[in-house]
Amino acid sequence: MTSFEFKWTKTKKSYTSKDSGTKKTKILKEKEPRDKNDPKEVKKKSSKLQNKTEVTFSKIKTTDNQSFIRRKRKKEKTKVLQNERNVQSELVKGHSMQHSMFSEKYKNIHVNTKIRGASVVEKVFSAGKKFNDLPLHKYLISNLEKNNFNILTNVQEKSIPSVLQGKNCLIKSQTGSGKTLTYAVPILNSLVNKTPKLQRTDGIQAIIVVPTRELALQTHELFGKINTFQWIIVGHLCGGENRKTEKDKLRRGLHILIGTPGRLLDHILHTSAFNGKNISCLVLDEADRLLDMGFKKDVVRLVEELDRFKTNSSYDPLALLKGKKPEEVETDLANVDINRQTLLVSATLSKGVAELADFTMKDHVYIDAFDESETINPDHMVIPNTVKQEFILTFIKHRLVTLSVLLISKAKCSNSKTIVFMATTQMVDFHYDLFSHYLLKMPKNKGKLKVGDVLLLDEIDIEDFEGEDQVLDIELFKLHGNMSQQERKTVFSDFRKTKKGILICTDVAARGIDVPEADCIIQYTGPQSDEDYLHRVGRTGRAGKSGSAIIFLTHEEQDYITRLQEQKVFLKEYDKSILTNNLKDFMEETDENKATVLLQKRFESALLKDKELHKKACFAYSSWSRFYSAFPVKMKPIFDLKKINIGHYVTSFGLQDSPTIVAKIVRGQAKKVDPKHLNKKLANHEDNVELRTKRPKRPIKSLSLTTSEYSSGFEPAKKKKKKNFND
Incomplete structure (x- = not known):
């Protein structure tokens, strides 16, 4: 850059450029008296004052930066509070109708809600058929009628006959259509008709896998209503229960076992009292939910372990003594008939459910309670018209x-x-x-x-x-x-x-x-x-x-x-x-x-x-924001975190803080807790004085660095000081 040296006079300004070495002069106009009331003069004076305040602020910023920032933050905070008061006053007075909760004029609905069409409806009940029309045990039919289970639903009419015949079935039906009874009734009917009567020592006969603990309790309760046969024992295993109590149940003996995948697999692998050699029926209820919750690996491992029970029970150790080769014994085990009925029950049929069905059973029958025209897209949601x-x-x-x-x-x-x-x-x-x-x-x-x-x-x-x-x-x-x-x-x-x-x-x-x-x-x-x-x-x-x-x-x-x-x-x-x-x-x-x-x-x-409720509100908002940002790709155009006002969502949690402050509270950087006040009678220092000084860290002595490789490992004996008798 070019630097200049200035020399001022009253009427002219002369300066010498170091680059060119030439001396130049500029004639300055003499100041003429101006009228103070002239509007141009007033505007000029205000601009000078503004420049002067800017210079003053710059001086303050260089000399006392902290005080300037403090005043600036105070002004911004006052401005924000004033804006909030203005918005609140407009809301109360009704001037801002777009914030009205029940406003009909400013709903801003751009979606056509008047579109109507034929919904995909699945018929729930059959044409008046009852449970007593099925080949069931008479006492089982009376138990169903006592609990107001009289008329068959559509899925029950289609599924129960195939299940009674021992076929592997993939059953699809809408929610609330009575799918649980499609496997509960045939299982109880088969166990009641067994001769001789079941004993506790016979072990587990049927396993029902459900995704949640609440569904396990509900299924157990349903079996308890229709099972009045005292020699048939029903139990459930689910996470959170006492494992020792569950082991005692298995040791005493169960016939129908209901449980979640993780806890069932845990007992199969680690409980010696688990007897699965006689399992004749496996039910995977809510199969689509099992896959959604990430239980696919557990279900696959569970099926493999149940197959291993069957193969081990059919293993003949005397085959080697009879002259058979080990290869022949292995081929025999591979051809062992598992002889187990498998039922998959689901409200939706996805690709994962179909793959799971192909893995868990062979030659299965697909039963769909929805039997309308083939022109209707099967991917459409089926919701009861009630x-x-x-x-x-x-x-x-x-x-x-x-x-x-x-x-x-x-x-x-x-x-x-x-x-x-x-x-x-x-x-x-x-x-x-x-x-x-x-x-x-x-x-x-x-x-x-x-x-x-x-x-x-x-x-x-x-x-x-x-x-x-x-x-x-x-x-x-x-x-x-x-x-x-x-x-x-x-x-x-x-x-x-x-x-x-x-x-x-x-x-x-x-x-x-x-x-x-x-x-x-x-x-x-x-x-x-x-x-x-x-x-x-x-x-x-x-x-x-x-x-x-x-x-x-x-x-x-x-x-x-x-x-x-x-x-x-x-x-x-x-x-x-x-x-x-x-x-x-x-x-x-x-x-x-x-x-x-x-x-x-x-x-x-x-x-x-x-304050505890305020903290919960902050964590609730934080968890909601993480959930909202985790929508899948196909739902992102609708539920997009970038398109919404997150400050308004903070208000929907009853909070008056900004999203930044809420994030700091969640991270622990800002806590809404009053400082602990010390007892002035016991201490002379103030609250803001550090009570404890940081102690220096003690050096760590490494034994490997201070001990010789030829040392015996014992600490050396301390030498006694020689006494000086001349002292």
Whole structure:
């Protein structure tokens, strides 16, 4: 660069360039007096002041950088708070109708919800055929009739005769069509007709593999209802139970064994009391779910071990003594007839299920309960026509309030059971605690909430209310995979027994679970596959009963309605007028927008006061974001994390923090915990003084570096100091 030396005079400016060495002069104009009221002069003066402030800030930045940053952050924080207040005031006054929860004018639905077509419907019941028309034991038929199992379903009519003949079968039917009885009835019938009667020493006769612990308990319960034969023993094995107790069951003897793949394989490999030589029937229930949950290797290994039981039982050690060669003995073992019936039961038929069927059985019969025209695509979802399928399109910020009002509406119904599916275990724990303490219970003087302007809610403290009452007469349950086995068993049995309840759960309860009177299914988070949607909805409308299924969608996710229409599933929009009236009655507020703000404020204030609940909300949001970013490729265009406002989703968890702060809380970099205050009587130092000084690390002495290779390994004797008698 070229440098210059300046020499100033009153009327001219001279400077010498070092590069050229020439001296140049420039005549400067003398300053003329200006009018102070001239607008040009005023503008010029303001620009000078602005430049001066910039120079001042630059000086502060170089001299005292920390104070400048502190002031700058304070200004930004004040600006953000002011913007939030403006948005809140507009929401309350109703000026910003696009944030209205129940607005019909600004729904912004671009999906055509009026498309209707012929849904793929599978006939549930047969043409009036009954169990007594089948060649079954008379006492077994009477047990079925006592439990109101009279008319055969379509899948039972097609499958049970083939199963009674001992054929290998691959059975496909929709959820809730009675697939469990298709193998339970033939198994019990074959064991009852055995002569002589079974003894405990005869060992296991049938094994039923199920994907979840709850389904194992449910299947065991069904066998207990129709099995009144005291000499036939039914038991179940599943993870979380005491292995020693299960070993005692196997040692005493079982005939029908139900269990999950991991625990069954564990006992087959490590329990000597497991006697599988006489197994004549293997059932893989919910085969598609077994593959989805990653149990394929366990199932394959389990089948191989059962085959090994058969081959070992037929092994003849005297064959070598009779003069046979070892090669001939091995060929005999390869041709051993396994003589075991295998049944695969599934709600969907995928490529993996077909491959598993080819591996586990030979010459099997394929039975499909759906027998309509071949022109219909078999990949279309088959859902009972007794299920009313609806969707709720809501703004992201109002998801929590909308779910709360929907549960309030269900609580007013008599003898109703609702299952709410959520994505993660952290979401289940948070919403269960939030609704248990701050929705089922509300302040006695709720009228205090609506005194004056809504913005005065910031001055109201939860502790100011004069106690709380139980306002919703309904039981709340939660169920997920991280709970202990005893807790899961208790929750599952209690929810089935109760007359009126709400179960918040993950997809652990989405397959094969049969809950009586489950009349409503709510999908709070979208499914990651079409099969998940099918099985979630299948928890209601079972065996011809009516039910409803509601899915929550945001405006960014409404294309999922079109995807379902391509699968011959047609959804209607939920009538929000019911929610509007219930919300106003519940919050004692005539204006629906104010009632929405009041309930949201109730949850936000609860999180501010309850630090443990605030922490759970942060972890719930973090787990949701990881779930949302893990959607498969075919679902990414609909559920895309890049297209949504994650700050609004933070609000849907009742949090008032930014996503960055929530992430720091989860990582442990920022904790909302008050500092521990020291007792001033016992210590003179302040709270911010380090109490402990870091101790220097002691050097590590290596024995291999300080010991000679010729040493004996003993420590050398210490030399005694010689005493000096002259001292």
